Amino acid sequence: MVAIWVMSSMPDNAVVELPDSKWDSGIKESLHLVEFGILYVLLVFALLTFKGLTKKRNIVLMIIASLYGITDEIHQSFVPYRSATMIDVVKDITGVLVASWIMYGAYHKKRFLKLGRVLRKLESTSTL
Template sequence: MEKRRKTIEIAAALAPMAWAGLIFAASNSPRGAELPMLVPHFDKLVHAVVYGILSGCIALALVIHTGWSPNRIAWTALILASLYGVTDEFHQYFVPGRSTELLDWVADTTGASWVLLAARTQASWFVSVSQRYSKDQPT
């Protein structure tokens, strides 16, 4: 049981970093490498989904590794995902064929907030996972 728990803790800690790395890699490619957009503003939906996943990964890591309240976890995950969106837009300014768009960041933050709001409405989940992986519990 101890080995499984440690594996889950490590995976939860690495998931947000791995996902952020994938976001960076995707935003580092020139725009010309993408498929043509068939649906107007479809990229905003993609931004929302991608950053929703990022905020969920961050929240899960915080649930497992901190004893924080669900509100604190949700706000911290939202702020971190949103700030990463800012840095991603800044980074894209320097990538040929890419641009910095305020609406991309709005979509990032909106997607992050939707996922966290959905998770936050299930506060019992936050609490049960937090209690299961609490640092105070014997291993």
């Protein structure tokens, strides 16, 4: 969450800028999906260190990651050279939803069986 906050505090070309502006813009716009999907996955990993992933807990993690996406867009609206749009919020939440579909389905043996085994093993090795 700190990494997202720091990156959104800088101009969009502060870290990297590709020579082709269309590619640069397209890749950076798609990162909304990726970064908030990763945030959700990290929240799941943290949860699994002490509890299982129930439907209710999954929804709570989805809400946390999505609310952080909204918070990040509000934050960006105050940063010079950055913008905040509703489409960015939609992309943030879409990344969370896709990651949730993958992780929750894997954990409950509906799809991605190898990933599910890894998630359940993480839970079973918890020391708490």
